Amino acid sequence: MADCVSTRPAVRVLLAIVAALALSACAVGPDYRRPVQDVGATYAHAPEGRWMPADTPPRALPSDWWTLFGDAVLDELMRRMPQGNLDLAQAEARFREARAALDASRAGLFPTLGVSGAATREGQGVSRAGNPANTYSLSATASWEVDLWGRVRRDVEAARAGEQASAADLEAMRLSLRSTLAQAYFGVRASQRQDDLLARTLDEYARALEMTRNRLAAGVASPADVAAASVQLDQARAQRIRLGWQRQQRIHAIAVLLGQVPGRFRLADGPGLPTVPEVPVGVPSALLLRRPDVAGAERRAAQANARIGVAQAAWFPDLTLSAQGGYRAAEFASWIMTPARFWTLGPTLAMSLFDGGARAAAAASARAAYDAQAAAYRKTVLDALREVEDALVQSQALAEEQVARDRALAAARETLRQVTNQYRAGLVDYLSVVQAQTSALSAEQTALDVRAERLTASAQLIAALGGGYTPS
Template sequence: MADRVSSRHDADSVSGRPHARRFPRRTARALLAAAAVLAVSACAVGPDYQRPVQDVGVAYAHAPEGRWIPADTPPQALPADWWALFGDPVLNDLMDRMPRGNLDLAQAEAQFREARAALDSARAGLFPSLGVSGSVNRAGQGVSDAGNPATTYSLSATASWEVDLWGRVRRDVEAARAGEQASAADLDAMRLSLRSTLAQAYFGVRASQLQDALLARTLDEYARALEMTRNRLAAGVASPADVAAASAQLDQARAQRIRLGWQREQQIHAIAVLLGQVPASFRLGGGASLPAVPRVPVGVPSALLLRRPDVAGAERRVAQANARIGVAQAAWFPDLTLSAQGGYRAAEFASWIMAPARFWTLGPALAASVFDGGARAAAVASARAAYDAQAAAYRKTVLDALREVEDALVQTQALAEEQAARDRALAAARETLRQVTNQYRAGLVDYLSVVQAQTSALSAEQTALDVRAERLTASTQLIAALGGGYSFN
C-alpha cells in the first residue's frame, strides 16, 4: 500500500493562503490505534509448545529401601551446597574459591550473557524505531556562478513500526527466551560438572596422601625386617635368600611410593587449574582424613526433569526449535509496517519557524513475497526437522540421566558391601601377619612366608583405602547425576 504524503508548497504562500492543512492528528491516532488492536488480537502462527512426552517410571530400580519417595509426595531435594554433606572444611573452602577463578565457568558465563543479549535484541522488534537526520545541501547549475547556486537546510525525524500481525516477532522473542534459559541451564551444568570434578580430585588427593602415609609406615617396617634378617644371617639362622627377599620387598614398596607421589602431584595440578591458579603456586596440605560417606536423598525419576540442568537445557532447546517453526511459517504472510516522517526544510535557518518549511509523511506499507522458488517451504521444513532433532535429543538426554542415576545407585550399594568385605579381609590379613611373624621369630617358618603375609596385609590395607575413596567418588557422581541441588523454574 503506497504511503500518503502531504507537504507544504511554495504555491500556498504565493496564493496568499496563510497555512496549509494542519497535521491530521486524528487520522494518525486512528491508524495507530487500529494497528495496535490488530497486533494484540492477531494470533501467532506456528504450533504452541508442549514438552515432549518421555516415560521415566515411578521409582529407580536400584533405589535403596526407604530412600526413594513415593510419586504422590514432593521429592526431597539436594541442598544447593551439596558438598557440605561431606563435612570437610577444606573442600568447602575450595568450592567457594572455584567460581571466582575457573576459566571454563567464565566462558560459560560469557555465553550466557550473549544469549541474554540475543533476547534483548529480539524484544526490540516489538517496539518502533526512531531516527533523526540533518543535512546541508548546496546545488547549482552550469559551470559558473551564474547558475545561482542555492543552499538547503534540512532536519527531520522518522519513526517506523512493524505490526506483528502474524506473531513472527513474538515467536522470535519466544525462541530467544528459550535460548537464554537453555544457556542458563548450560551454565548450571558446567558449574555442577566442575564442582563434581573438583570434589572427586580432592578425594583422590586425600586418598593418595593416606596411601603415602601407609607406604611410609610400611617402608619403616620393611627396613626393620631387612635389618633383622641380616642379623639372623650373621647369626647363622637365616639364609642369603631371606635377605634378598627382604631387600626386594623394600625396594618394591619404595617404587610404589614414587609412582604414587607423581600421580598425586598431577591431581593437585588439576585442582589448581580448576581454581584458576598456576599449578606451581598451589599447595594442598596433608594430614586430613577421608570424610564419611554421606546419605544422599535419591527422590523419584520425574524429579530429574527439573533437577538435572542438562535435561532442562535440552527441553528448552526443544521449545526454542518449536518457536522457530512459527518464525518460518510467518514468512508466508505479508509484513505491515507503519512509518512516519516529519521535519523542516528551507534555504535559511530563520525560515524553519514558518509553515512552508515544514513537511511530513505518514502511512502504512504492506509487502509480501509472491514467488521465492520454494525457499519459504524449505525453511519451514528445515525448522520442523530441527524440532524433531531437538525432541529426540531431549528424550535421549532423559534416558542418559536415568541410566547415570541407576549406575551410580548400583555402584554405591556394591561399594558399601565391598567395603564391609574388605574390612573383614584386612582384619584377617593383619592377624595372619602377626602369627607368621611370631612363627618366623621362633624359627618355625622361613622368611618367604613372612614376605607373603606382609604383601597380603599391605595389599589389603591399600584396597580397603581405595574402596573408601571410591565410595566418596561414587557418592559425588550420584549427587551430580541427581542434579546437584539445581532447580529449574
C-alpha cells in the first residue's frame, strides 16, 4: 500500500508536465495560404447573357450534366460506366491508399501501448547454489512522443491534403471518362446519321444509273454518262464501307469505357443526334472550386507546404514519455504479489547534434517541392482558363457555321433539283448532274459533321468548366 501511495506524486508530476507541454506546443513551419493566381472577372469569349458579374452567384452545372442532352441511352451508359471502368477502379484504389496513409499519420498523435509476458530458467557457473533459477514476468509498456514542435501535426496535415488531392484526382478521372464517353457516343450517333444519308444516296445513285442506262439504250445519252453514274455509285459505296468500320471502332471504345468485351457489346438504338444544350458558363473564379484537377493541384501545394514543417521539426529535440509496470518473481504462484511488482516512469529527450547537413538539405528540398507545386497549381489554373476559352470560341464558331452550312445545304438541294430537271429535258449533260449530286451530298455530310462537332464541343466545354464537381 505504501508503494502505491509513493507512486502517486510521480504520476501527478508527469501528468502536469504532459499538460503543460500540450498547451505550449506549437507547429513549426509556414501556415498554408493558397497560391495567388489572377483569373480575371469574366471570360473573354462568353456569349452575352451566359455569364454573370463576379458578385453574382453563378448558375452551376448539374452533377449529372449529361442529362442536359436529353438522351436516354446516353443516361444509361453514364449510369453503367462507373461500375465497370478499370481506369476508375485504379483511381479509386489510389484514393483508398491515400486515406490509409492519413489514418497511419494520425496514429502518431496517440501513445503506443504494449504488453509482454515471459518465463525463463537460467543458471551461472558450475556451482549448484542458487542454480538454476526460474523467473516469471508480466509487464505493460506505454510510450508517447510528445508532438512538441508540431511534426506529427504537420505530417497529418500533409496526409490530409494528400487524401483530398487523391479524391480530386478520382473526380477528375471520372469527369474525363464521362466526357470521353459522351464524345464517343455522339460520334457513333453522327456516324449512324451519315450511314442513313449514304444509304439514301446509294438508292438515288442506283436509280440515276438505271435511268442513264435507259437513256443510253434510247440513244439520248452517251456511254460516258453511264460510266460517270457508275463511278459515282461505287465511290458512295466505298464511303459507306469506311464509315462502317470507323463507327465500329467508336463502339468498341465505348465498350472498353464500360469495362466490357468489345466483341460482345451492343449499343442500343437511339433517336439520332441529341440537341445541343445551353451550358451555364459562370465566372472564371468558379474554376478554382469547380475543376477537380485545379482542386487537386491546390491540395498538393498544401501538402508540400505542410512537409516544410515536418522537415523543420527535425532541428528540435524529440521528447518521449515512457512508462512500464508489471510483476516479476522467481515463483509462478507469487508473481502477482505486491513484493514482486516493479515500475519505471520517465521522459527521454533526444536530439541530433551533427548530421552532415542532412536536415538542412531536407528542409531546402521541402521548400523547393512547395515552390514546384505552387507553380504547378498556377499552371493548372491557366490551362483550365485556356480550355474554357478555347471551348467557348469553338462553340460560338460552330453555332455560326451551322447556320451558314444549313443555308449552303438548302442551296445545294435546289441546285440538284434544277440540274436534274434540265438533264431530263436534254439541256445539260450528265456531268452537270454528277457535280450537283456530289455538292449536295457533301453539303449534307458537312451539316451533319457540324452538328456532331457542336455536341462534342459542348461536352468539352462542360468538362473544362468542371462538370458539376463540388469539392467535399
